[in-house]
Amino acid sequence: MTATGDTPPPQQDDDARTSGALHALHTAAQRADHTTRAPELDGAHAGYRRNHTLPLGVELRRQLRRRRTLWLFGLVAALPLVLVAAFAIGQDESTGQDRSYVDLATSSAPNFVVFVLFAAGGLLLPVIVALFFGDTIASEGAWSSLKYLLAIPVPRGRLLRQKALSSALLSTTAIVLLPVVSLLVGIVCYGVGPAVSPAGAAIPFDSGLLALLLAVIYILLQLSWIAGLALLLSVSLDAPLGAVGGAVLLSIVSDILNQITALGPWRDVLPTHFSFAWVDVIAKEIDWTDMANGALSAVCYATAFGLLASYRFRRKDITS
16 A cells, blocks of 8 residues: 555656756757857857858959950950060161150060050050959849848958959959060060160169069059049949949049149149159169159058948948
């Protein structure tokens, strides 16, 4: 015979076991939630890391597979060969007085590089930079893929930064490719020789290579203002052609205004006023004044345009 005071009723025993099981499940759930959700204090899904979205390598591969990128690199690589053919077909009509960079282009490989940079600096190099930066955000809007990128979600600041970095790398590659190919073609066609300026100053081949390196670095810095402007237009427009064309058009307008000597010192504030200051490196004693002013002016313009682009993109209503 069992004593009723020593054995709990069946109902109480079931309730105790149920309460214990619920308490164990609640404790396990709290432990799992603390393990998986503690790093994401902003409520993000487990495994999401905003700093891992849209890797730079992925964006670069995407851009390198586009036909306009391949065609542009091909054009840049072919330009020195076209110029060599033009010199071979044409005739040298220089008189030996007041010689220009065109007249000195075939005298040595460094001079050929100087001529190519001088010829491309007015339009081709700005177009390259405007094309890569103006096509960043505007092309995504034109393809109606921008809203899906932001819905992944890729933070807007990171999206703009990754696009800008990709464009900067591609622009730099294209611009550096031009003097490198020109130098190789110049060595084969015109030989190794000193770099000679129209003023008659001549520097040895090795010093000429260093001068060309400085010139390319300056050109990259000076073109940064076009990069910032094209990026601003790219986040403001949904038409890539408008962003690219707008940056190139403003560059041309600045060049035209720079030709008006009546503007006097006002020309110094134009972003293209110091575009060709890099020619000062082809001298035995380099005058750094114009190059310093040009680099500072371009960086200031690029910073202002870049900040405006970031401000505009963070507050833009994305509908495409």
